[in-house]
Amino acid sequence: MQNIGIFVSPCFTTNRTEDSHLGYDYLTSSGVQEVRYQFNYGYGFGYGSSSLPNGSKCQGAEDGSGFSVKNNAAGASNGDSRSHRIFYYSNQQGTYQTIESGHNENLIAALKNENASSARL
Structure with missing residues (x-):
């Protein structure tokens, strides 16, 4: 594998296997609650000024902020x-x-904007 480019964009961060990048539903005493994964606006990750690999950064106020991670x-x-x-x-x-x-990698053509889940190996 090869490092490709530097990404400075909204981020979704995880260190676990995600069965669906859409998110999930769960039942509480007040009913069904939704958790939907979105690209972060730049708040709450702690990466706003910190670097990810090879100079990449999570940064809000870019195209993609607030959009679903899935696809x-x-x-x-x-x-x-x-x-x-x-x-x-x-x-x-x-x-x-x-x-x-x-x-850092650009997703291959078959996965670009067509990502539904991930696994931590």
Whole structure:
């Protein structure tokens, strides 16, 4: 794998396997609650001025802020100690691309804006 470019954009950060980049629903005593994953506006991650691998940064107020993560990512920056794999379908199915630790990558054509889940390897 090769490092490609520097990303300065809204980010979705995770260090775990995500069955769906859409998010999930859960039941509480007051009913069903939704959790929907979105690209961050630049607040709350603690990465606003800190770098991800190779100079990439999470930064808000750019195109993509507030949009759903599912089927909207064009690249990935892996700051985790383990590799992550991006999948076309939910539940880690279909075409995938592995992003090695410390790498920045544009997603391959089959996954660009067609990312539904991911796995921490």
